Amino acid sequence: MPACAGELVVLDIGHSTADAGAVSPDGRVSECLFWYRYVGEIKREIEAAGHRCVVCNRGYAPKKEPLATLAKEAGVVQLNKPDKGGVRYPSKHFPDRIGAGMVSADYGIERKPACMIFLHLNSVGNGWQKGHIPGLVIYNRRHGQALGECLRHAFETELYDTRTGGMPQGGKGCRAITRFRKEETAAGWLNALDDAGIPAAVTEAIYVSDRAHVDYISTPVGARRAAHAVARGILTWLSTR
Numbered sequence: 001m002p003a004c005a006g007e008l009v010v011l012d013i014g015h016s017t018a019d020a021g022a023v024s025p026d027g028r029v030s031e032c033l034f035w036y037r038y039v040g041e042i043k044r045e046i047e048a049a050g051h052r053c054v055v056c057n058r059g060y061a062p063k064k065e066p067l068a069t070l071a072k073e074a075g076v077v078q079l080n081k082p083d084k085g086g087v088r089y090p091s092k093h094f095p096d097r098i099g100a101g102m103v104s105a106d107y108g109i110e111r112k113p114a115c116m117i118f119l120h121l122n123s124v125g126n127g128w129q130k131g132h133i134p135g136l137v138i139y140n141r142r143h144g145q146a147l148g149e150c151l152r153h154a155f156e157t158e159l160y161d162t163r164t165g166g167m168p169q170g171g172k173g174c175r176a177i178t179r180f181r182k183e184e185t186a187a188g189w190l191n192a193l194d195d196a197g198i199p200a201a202v203t204e205a206i207y208v209s210d211r212a213h214v215d216y217i218s219t220p221v222g223a224r225r226a227a228h229a230v231a232r233g234i235l236t237w238l239s240t241r
């Protein structure tokens with residue numbers, strides 16, 4: 001397929017409004033609500049580069065504003081299966097791949113995109129962590145490495161660079177890893193997409209347990225820069241593969 005045809009990118013907003021994933025100790029930021037709010041920024045940037053972008057979420061449409069309007073604007077495809085409590089179940093298409101929220105992976109597989117990105121934030125322990133921990137991009141083993149490396153590089157150059165007003169990271173970079181061995185836990189989505197031949201990655205480069213990260217992404221400028229880093233990583237990968 002020629003590059004000018006425009007590739008399809010599927011973005012998944014992690015978790016659901018009913019069970020929002022990791023939340024900062026002060027309650028300011030949660031994984032799901034953050035990405036509902038800013039996924040439109042990523043989508044716009046991908047579309048501006050001539051590609052197509054579809055956003056999905058495992059849960060129901062948010063009822064509260066501003067998320068209800070933002071979700072509609074971003075055209076979020078609601079999969080209406082919030083899987084509260086992290087119940088794990090098999091992929092419809094690759095039943096030996098098991099995970100919570102597998103409905104998103106199955107939706108991505110059905111769309112046959114160039115790649116799929118699962119939008120998450122990271123967290124360790126309870127309360128605020130001490131100091132910075134390297135961010136992570138987790139990719140699927142057979143098809144996702146180049147995508148994971150592009151995202152890792154984009155987080156380092158577009159988000160973590162404090163010389164240009166980026167997010168404090170204390171010199172700790174971002175790592176791109178595969179988590180194939182834990183195939184029955186978080187990597188279930190990645191492995192199902194791997195089986196389908198679709199490059200995929202999970203973004204875990206920002207910690208809601210890192211007070212400096214939460215301060216940074218609680219500002220619209222910082223949040224947009226985080227969204228831009230994801231878009232940049234995807235676009236770099238699309239342009240070089």
Ligand SMILES: [Zn+2]
Pocket residue numbers: 014015021022031120121
């Ligand atoms: Zn998560």
